[in-house]
Amino acid sequence: MRKYLFGTGLIGAxxxxxxxxxxxxxxxxxxxRAALAWLSWGITAALAIGAVVDIRRASTGHLAPEDSPVAGHEKKYLKQRLER
Structure with missing residues (x-):
């Protein structure tokens, strides 16, 4: 859980x-300009949380959606989890 909470995307958001x-x-x-900054922040936070969810799903053996940066690397994340 620690690796998800201290990810650079979440810390930046x-x-x-x-x-x-x-x-x-x-x-x-x-x-x-402030409204656009808040909109940008919302998008950044949503993408960071989505990446955490995709990595978590991939490490439990589920397939990630095709538009995810994790797509195609599910075996790597599952292997890392099984080694622990």
């Missing part, structure tokens, strides 16, 4: 979300 929250607290006006 969390830190960028925290910096945007800090900007909201300081009273910065909410402009269209």
């Amino acid at each position: 969390i830190t960028s979300g925290l910096s945007m929250l800090k900007a909201l607290r300081t009273g910065e006006p909410f402009t269209w």
Whole structure:
């Protein structure tokens, strides 16, 4: 579980979300740029969580969807899990 929580994608999404929250607290006006930043953050967080889910599914022996970066490497993740 530790390798999923400390992945670079999740850490990046969390830190960028925290910096945007800090900007909201300081009273910065909410402009269209801020809305795009929040939209970008949401997409980044969704992709990071999706990658974690795909890796988890691949390591349990399930096939990953074809559009996943893990697709085709399921045997590698299953082998790593079985070695532990």
